[in-house]
Amino acid sequence: xxxxxxxxxxxxxxxxxxxxxxxxxxxxxxxxxxxxxxxxxxxxxxxxxxxxxxxxxxxxxxxxxxxxxxxxxxxxxxxxxxxxxxxxxxxxxxxxxxxxxxxxxxxxxxxxxxxxxxxxxxxxxxxxxxxxxxxxxxxxxxxxxxxxxxxxxxxxxxxxxxxxxxxxxxxxxxxxxxxxxxxxxxxxxxxxxxxxxxxxxxxxxxxxxxxxxxxxxxxxxxxxxxxxxxxxxxxxxxxxxxxxxxxxxxxxxxxxxxxxxxxxxxxxxxxxxxxxxxxxxxxxxxxxxxxxxxxxxxxxxxxxxxxxxxxxxxxxxxxxxxxxxxxxxxxxxxxxxxxxxxxxxxxxxxxxxxxxxxxxxxxxxxxxxxxxxxxxxxxxxxxxxxxxxxxxxxxxxxxxxxxxxxxxxxxxxxxxxxxxxxxxxxxxxxxxxxxxxxxxxxxxxxxxxxxxxxxxxxxxxxxxxxxxxxxxxxxxxxxxxxxxxxxxxxxxxxxxxxxxxxxxxxxxxxxxxxxxxxxxxxxxxxxxxxxxxxxxxxxxxxxxxxxxxxxxxxxxxxxxxxxxxxxxxxxxxxxxxxxxxxxxxxxxxxxxxxxxxxxxxxxxxxxxxxxxxxxxxxxxxxxxxxxxxxxxxxxxxxxxxxxxx
Numbered sequence: 001x002x003x004x005x006x007x008x009x010x011x012x013x014x015x016x017x018x019x020x021x022x023x024x025x026x027x028x029x030x031x032x033x034x035x036x037x038x039x040x041x042x043x044x045x046x047x048x049x050x051x052x053x054x055x056x057x058x059x060x061x062x063x064x065x066x067x068x069x070x071x072x073x074x075x076x077x078x079x080x081x082x083x084x085x086x087x088x089x090x091x092x093x094x095x096x097x098x099x100x101x102x103x104x105x106x107x108x109x110x111x112x113x114x115x116x117x118x119x120x121x122x123x124x125x126x127x128x129x130x131x132x133x134x135x136x137x138x139x140x141x142x143x144x145x146x147x148x149x150x151x152x153x154x155x156x157x158x159x160x161x162x163x164x165x166x167x168x169x170x171x172x173x174x175x176x177x178x179x180x181x182x183x184x185x186x187x188x189x190x191x192x193x194x195x196x197x198x199x200x201x202x203x204x205x206x207x208x209x210x211x212x213x214x215x216x217x218x219x220x221x222x223x224x225x226x227x228x229x230x231x232x233x234x235x236x237x238x239x240x241x242x243x244x245x246x247x248x249x250x251x252x253x254x255x256x257x258x259x260x261x262x263x264x265x266x267x268x269x270x271x272x273x274x275x276x277x278x279x280x281x282x283x284x285x286x287x288x289x290x291x292x293x294x295x296x297x298x299x300x301x302x303x304x305x306x307x308x309x310x311x312x313x314x315x316x317x318x319x320x321x322x323x324x325x326x327x328x329x330x331x332x333x334x335x336x337x338x339x340x341x342x343x344x345x346x347x348x349x350x351x352x353x354x355x356x357x358x359x360x361x362x363x364x365x366x367x368x369x370x371x372x373x374x375x376x377x378x379x380x381x382x383x384x385x386x387x388x389x390x391x392x393x394x395x396x397x398x399x400x401x402x403x404x405x406x407x408x409x410x411x412x413x414x415x416x417x418x419x420x421x422x423x424x425x426x427x428x429x430x431x432x433x434x435x436x437x438x439x440x441x442x443x444x445x446x447x448x449x450x451x452x453x454x455x456x457x458x459x460x461x462x463x464x465x466x467x468x469x470x471x472x473x474x475x476x477x478x479x480x481x482x483x484x485x486x487x488x489x490x491x492x493x494x495x496x497x498x499x500x501x502x503x504x505x506x507x508x509x510x511x512x513x514x515x516x517x518x519x520x521x522x523x524x525x526x527x528x529x530x531x532x533x534x535x536x537x538x539x540x541x542x543x544x545x546x547x548x549x550x551x552x553x554x555x556x557x558x559x560x561x562x563x564x565x566x567x568x569x570x571x572x573x574x575x576x577x578x579x580x581x582x583x584x585x586x587x588x589x590x591x592x593x594x595x596x597x598x599x600x601x602x603x604x605x606x607x608x609x610x611x612x613x614x615x616x617x618x619x620x621x622x623x624x625x626x627x628x629x630x631x632x633x634x635x636x637x638x639x640x641x642x643x644x645x
Contacts, residue, residue: 004050009368014039015364016038016040017072017360018036018075020082021042021069022069022089023091029089032091037075070361105124107125107129110127110129114189117148145178151198152195153180156171164181169184170184198210214237254279255276255318257276257318258273258319259354261355262297265366267546270362270363271287271304272365274358297323301323302325317342318342320344322345322355383545384423387549391490391528396489398489399487399488402491404559405447406561413435435449447495452506490516491516500519503531526539591609606621
């Protein structure tokens, strides 16, 4: 049996959304399917102390060789997908759920003269139409109760129906309007079957047309002054709205479609596909491929679909994609199917929500793949060796430091430093820098300042603690490592030739150019720039070395922009009102509540300002004086427009 620790996913790689997970054995067979409201919490419970697990669970996790998961939008969709996969794969450890005793169904006895609706469990019967399964029995019962006000079909048992027919008196449901009372002849079999048909169409997802018909009838009744009829239709619409909230159908029951989503991180492309059959998710598949060129995702759709669909596996009538399709591709798909095929990008509604779920799964698969590559020792070693060969280094750079600059129109300029050791992030050594030597937008000067401060600190540490055997890397008083005493083997700057030249000048001035290697990674073509070189170094797109440099660069960018946004948010809270003596926070809020904006307050007279509760004449004059010379401009961060304040 396998050790669960051998295939346990990294805790941070498991999403916290609802979803369905599958355990596989060493031969690729599905041995267990489960659902969870929080995938991370549920999966972590399987890898706890084995002695705390049930014997069957212990056997399952020791039999398994890997675990996979699929994220869905909510718990009900997770239930639907779990049930579908249990029926499809028949996992050996899902014995409790094989006969479907745990899931309630909504059943309609379609083969009877007067079909009835009921909520039940157990195996399906021939001649009965089923909807579900559903997560909670009470939820579907409330749905049926709401729908019976709109579609008053029979819901009583055969015994109750026969007794009412024999006595000629309907039951309570017939008296309160929740049954059309076919037992006493209020409606015939054909009329009752029309009511049942409307009920089924609503449960199958065709609710919009039914709602529109009821709204039209309600308005017609109102126009004819038949307000009693309009009130009844109004109540029916309210009941339908309530029932729609509990309906778990993903798409209309007649929908047969594939949902395709692409995710791209510049080096790899993830493709995720959901198969929709009967309006519900019946399966999913995913692939990850290395990029070989810079083609757009729209150009990758054609080769993917042409490989996915064949003559034996024709495309469905509807394909929902995250990227548009060319008319030539649609023509090829229609030729495979022998009928019309529609490929479109949904922009709203249930289809868009489902596509976003597919895209989320594609993004998670990329993240999981990145985590898997980063945690693999062999892959990290190969990446460091490729970097050393590409840059002409004598040995692999075990410590890499990357620097980035972030600002908005020259305001709140900050820098970041991230550290990777042995190919893994060392977040305890991350540093942030606030640029203070100049104002305005100058990335080159900002990069010089950041590197000068970091490397200057390195030299200060060396000069202070230099001993006979070299610098002290550990604080002798606390035993903690000195953060800036470790010199990087490689410095990476986010940018091209100008940023690299600025960094090279700093290394030359400090006498570190022969000790620390330097390069820059430009985002445009992902080319690597070296100091003094006219042309960049182009690493293969599938190179592990390029992938590591991209990770380092992207982490530095994330760290810098997070710091910048934090400082920008704080600075935007300050205004000219802060400089007025005697004006506290509550009075500032009162002023802004009265006038609406600082611009309107600046145009107010002292008398108008003094009319605000809590503002006296003296304070109003001080506010007016402070604002009269505080005009300026403001930048709209959404549009880039500069407007007077």
